Amino acid sequence: MxxxxxxxxxxxxxxxxxxxxxxxxxxxxxxxxxxxxxxxxxxxxxxxxxxxxxxxxxxxxxxxxxxxxxxxxxxxxxxxxxxxxxxxxxxxxxxxxxxxxxxxxxxxxxxxxxxxxxxxxxxxxxxxxxxxxxxxxxxxxxxxxxxxxxxxxxxxxxxxxxxxxxxxxxxxxxxxxxxxxxxxxxxxxxxxxxxxxxxxxxxxxxxxxxxxxxxxxxxxxxxxxxxxxxxxxxxxxxxxxxxxxxxxxxxxxxRQEIWKSFKEDLAPKRERVQNVLQSIPGLQFFVPDAGYYYALDVTNFLRPAKLASPYQTAEDWAAALKAQVGLEVLPGTNMGMPCAVRMSFALPDHVLESALLRLKTFLEQ
Amino acid sequence: MxxxxxxxxxxxxxxxxxxxxxxxxxxxxxxxxxxxxxxxxxxxxxxxxxxxxxxxxxxxxxxxxxxxxxxxxxxxxxxxxxxxxxxxxxxxxxxxxxxxxxxxxxxxxxxxxxxxxxxxxxxxxxxxxxxxxxxxxxxxxxxxxxxxxxxxxxxxxxxxxxxxxxxxxxxxxxxxxxxxxxxxxxxxxxxxxxxxxxxxxxxxxxxxxxxxxxxxxxxxxxxxxxxxxxxxxxxxxxxxxxxxxxxxxxxxxxRQEIWKSFKEDLAPKRERVQNVLQSIPGLQFFVPDAGYYYALDVTNFLRPAKLASPYQTAEDWAAALKAQVGLEVLPGTNMGMPCAVRMSFALPDHVLESALLRLKTFLEQ
CATH class of the missing domain: 3.40.640.10 (Type I PLP-dependent aspartate aminotransferase-like (Major domain))
Structure with a gap:
């Protein structure tokens, strides 16, 4: 994949x-x-x-x-x-x-x-x-x-x-x-x-x-x-x-025209991601005030919060996300957020669309 | 100047x-x-x-x-x-x-x-x-x-x-x-x-x-x-x-064509500088095997070698060269050659010509 x-x-x-x-x-x-x-x-x-x-x-x-x-x-x-x-x-x-x-x-x-x-x-x-x-x-x-x-x-x-x-x-x-x-x-x-x-x-x-x-x-x-x-x-x-x-x-x-054009692209993407994330029960996140990352807290998808989960750490979770649906995110261990991952949405539209489908599939399995 | x-x-x-x-x-x-x-x-x-x-x-x-x-x-x-x-x-x-x-x-x-x-x-x-x-x-x-x-x-x-x-x-x-x-x-x-x-x-x-x-x-x-x-x-x-x-x-x-063209320019300049330097009694130098510098040993233009010299160090000498004839060279103190200066000849022809005239004037005064 x-x-x-x-x-x-x-x-x-x-x-x-x-x-x-x-x-x-x-x-x-x-x-x-x-x-x-x-x-x-x-x-x-x-x-x-x-x-x-x-x-x-x-x-x-x-x-x-x-x-x-x-x-x-x-x-x-x-x-x-x-x-x-x-x-x-x-x-x-x-x-x-x-x-x-x-x-x-x-x-x-x-x-x-x-x-x-x-x-x-x-x-x-x-x-x-x-x-x-x-x-x-x-x-x-x-x-x-x-x-x-x-x-x-x-x-x-x-x-x-x-x-x-x-x-x-x-x-x-x-x-x-x-x-x-x-x-x-x-x-x-x-x-x-x-x-x-x-x-x-x-x-x-x-x-x-x-x-x-x-x-x-x-x-x-x-x-x-x-x-x-x-x-x-x-x-x-x-x-x-x-x-x-x-x-x-x-x-x-x-700078003003550059930032304007970048944000015209990024703002709807940020919203689109937000809508998908909101639809997934248990996923905690913060809607960014700036930039192109979401920090996703996946605690509720790890043991012990989810007893049946095969994952104990955000690294395990991210590795499975990559292996199973081909989605690469950055585990937060060395960012001071051990139970979270960083996910960029600065991607072309069709790639982001596919990414969000994969994320939903993985989380709802 | x-x-x-x-x-x-x-x-x-x-x-x-x-x-x-x-x-x-x-x-x-x-x-x-x-x-x-x-x-x-x-x-x-x-x-x-x-x-x-x-x-x-x-x-x-x-x-x-x-x-x-x-x-x-x-x-x-x-x-x-x-x-x-x-x-x-x-x-x-x-x-x-x-x-x-x-x-x-x-x-x-x-x-x-x-x-x-x-x-x-x-x-x-x-x-x-x-x-x-x-x-x-x-x-x-x-x-x-x-x-x-x-x-x-x-x-x-x-x-x-x-x-x-x-x-x-x-x-x-x-x-x-x-x-x-x-x-x-x-x-x-x-x-x-x-x-x-x-x-x-x-x-x-x-x-x-x-x-x-x-x-x-x-x-x-x-x-x-x-x-x-x-x-x-x-x-x-x-x-x-x-x-x-x-x-x-x-x-x-x-690289070969670049080096060839650079050396076609530099080689005659190296020779031209050599001819001028040789004509100045007391100036010691080494004809470079490579690159575009001459290291000039000016010991014989400093005290005590030249008792009447107003200069005690290569820095003094270089400062006077700059002040009197507008020629900037690099004193060798922090290059491990305290009585010498570094002089580049990678200059356009007319600039080098003028530089050599100035050097000769200064040294023969």
Whole structure:
């Protein structure tokens, strides 16, 4: 049986034409030489302009480092910030790459679970209890991955207030799925200007711009951290391809039309999946505020909740889903949601239709 | 006064058309998604094919990791190999990025000077004396940077024999300037097949292919080290852009015509510079076997050799060269040649002509 890949971290969209045109323009200008370590000025200006226009935040280009993708931005940031024995608080579920990145850079992960039954609301009291004198950093993804949760301004304000109470605490906000929200835009953590000396944002072009193969991300960070990260980039890898940055800059300039067209495709799919999921008794899920994943809690399909179930873990369940109906999803074990899976709906219509039929068949057997 | 940039690490060539065509082909196929962590099969196959054709070495693609440039290949290799307190022997002069890369990855640099008066011949006896039980790695650049020295097969054989005597010693051969040799091709260290479990090669497309802005390099390493490096690439950055790799694969396929055309331009320039340098009494230099740099030893223009000189260091001398005649060269302090500078001749004809006039004027004043 053919496999339908609902486990992937990319959408079915190819890179927007306008981005490719940015590359072609740079090629015509023979821009094939090393670029600046920090990134091209035009891309950093486009990013700064976006934050000015959308968030009303004046952001100096000097505070922006273009990196080889968003994962690399996180890596350089953590390497610049963390010292051995530093604790890093993360809200679960989280993106699966974070635990390794934290560990590789000497940090200790302290995971705090958000409750799916409360729509993954910010667990402020639990966070407060988890902060110790060793807590260096608090990481949140907004919009969330795999949840698609967009925090309310009130939730983020509470987080900012907590940071005021703990003057040594840094905050990293991973905003890579922004632009793909279905209602209100996420409130960038950069807006808390009084915390600017302790707040960093990572972002990139892989998700909201369908440019995963171009390897362009960025880090916005306090100047001291950013200088360290830039020095590490200089010493270990050099700056990002100016050609690929030219494509990214054009994508950023045309972001509104790109996001509009992506969401016109994704919004009905999100609804369609929701309708199918709702029709399956016992399946728990959260309708994403942004992005293209559903986090499905399959507890009720595993032992002991379902005594007759052949599956004890979400891995078992996902393996059977793959083997029996050819549907690939991502088990949530390394995303801090052991009884759930991540399922992407960024697929062509006919593929999604077939996928949902298969899922229903499998779950109702 | 305008500045002539003879300090740069790139040539004046723009990326060959055939490489750009490789990119265009990939764009037509919408190859805009994440690629494999290890690199695309077609680029790894092109690299393997090159070593088979030129060196007679069968090289499995599984032993090749495509990285975000050659510096990144070195970084991942050192990070995978070195443990704290490991000593790394390097032959000076060396590429300026090596000391930081070694230090960042926990190694201790042991520098051994090659003698310019012996044409930078391999200082085998000095190396033998420097090997201790803590020596983990020996690094050589072949062709050399900044010297342009290509080691003879006999010299490399002596190095290989030394490695046999020290069964825990690893060897890293940096071969990024290969292809740009003016006589015999460098003998790749991969040819010592009996050492394959301890020999790594780093290379890339920035120099011999004029693709510095594309950020594509590669690591060929023993499988155990390569797997560690691949895991680090996966966890900290992800694989290289498949678009940029498509360009690199085409460049590799067409390497002979690219190198031929580059060398037709560079060879007369190398000779022209040699003629001018020879006409200046007291200036010591080595005619490069490969690449586009001259390493100029300016000892005789500094105090105490020249008592009336206003300059005490090569930095002073280079700063005056820049200020007085607008010629920028790279002082060799961080390349293990404190009394020398690196000077590129990969410049358009009229620029090189003007540069040589300026150099002569400055030195004969």
């Amino acid at each position: 053919d496999q339908i890949p609902m486990h992937l971290g990319v959408s079915h969209f190819t890179t927007p034409k306008v981005a490719v045109e940015g590359l072609q323009e740079a090629l015509l200008q023979n821009d094939t030489f090393y670029g600046p370590t920090k990134g091209t000025l035009s891309l950093r200006q486009a990013i700064a302009k976006r934050h000015l226009e959308e968030d009303g935040i004046p952001l100096p280009e000097s505070q922006i480092l273009i990196t080889h993708g968003c994962k690399h931005a996180i890596h350089l940031y953590l390497q610049s910030l963390l010292l051995p024995s530093d604790e890093v608080i993360m809200l679960a579920p989280y993106w699966f790459a974070f635990p390794d990145l934290i560990r590789l850079n000497g940090g200790t992960l302290v995971s705090i679970e958000a409750n799916p039954e409360e729509n993954y609301a910010l667990p402020l009291e639990a966070i407060k209890k988890a902060v110790t004198p060793n807590t260096k950093l608090l990481i949140l993804s907004n919009p969330g991955n795999p949840t698609g949760k967009v925090y309310t301004q009130k939730e983020l304000q509470a987080m900012a207030d907590l940071a005021v109470e703990h003057p040594l605490l840094h905050i990293l906000s991973d905003e890579i799925y922004d632009g793909l929200q279905y209602a209100a835009a996420p409130y960038s953590f950069l807006r808390f200007e009084h915390l600017r000396d302790r707040v960093a944002v990572v972002n990139g072009f892989s998700k909201s711009f369908a440019m995963s193969g171009w390897r362009v991300g960025y880090l916005i960070a306090p100047l001291e951290v950013l200088e360290k990260a830039t020095d590490l980039q200089l010493k270990t890898i050099s700056g990002v391809s100016p050609l690929n940055q030219a494509a990214a800059a054009q994508a950023m300039e045309h | 305008d500045q002539i940039p003879m300090h740069l690490g790139v040539s004046h060539f723009t990326t060959p058309k055939v490489a750009v065509e490789g990119l265009q082909e990939a764009l037509l196929q919408n190859d805009t998604f994440y690629g494999p962590t290890k690199g695309t099969l077609s680029l790894r196959q092109a690299i393997a094919k090159r070593h088979l054709e030129e060196d007679g070495i069968p090289l499995p693609e599984s032993q090749i990791l495509i990285t975000h440039g050659c510096k990144h290949a070195i970084h991942l290799y050192l990070q995978s190999l070195l443990l704290p307190s490991d000593e790394v022997i390097m032959l000076a002069p060396y590429w300026f990025a090596f000391p930081d890369l070694i230090r960042l990855n926990g190694g201790t640099l042991v520098s051994i000077e090659a003698n310019p008066e012996e044409n930078y011949a391999l200082p085998l006896e000095a190396i033998k004396k420097a090997v201790t039980p803590n020596t983990k790695l020996l690094i050589l650049s072949n062709p050399g940077n900044p010297t342009g020295k290509v080691y003879t097969q006999k010299e490399l054989q002596a190095m290989a024999d030394l490695a046999v005597e020290h069964p825990l010693l690893h060897i890293l051969s940096d071969e990024i300037y290969d292809g740009l040799q003016y006589a015999a091709a460098p003998y790749s260290f991969l040819r010592f097949e009996h050492l394959r479990d301890r020999v790594a090669v780093v290379n890339g497309f920035s120099k011999s292919f004029a693709m510095s802005g594309w950020r594509v390099g590669y690591l060929i390493a023993p499988l155990e080290v390569l797997e560690k490096a691949t895991d680090l690439q996966l966890k900290t950055i992800s694989g290289v852009s498949p678009l940029n790799q498509a360009a690199a694969a085409q460049a590799m396929e067409h």
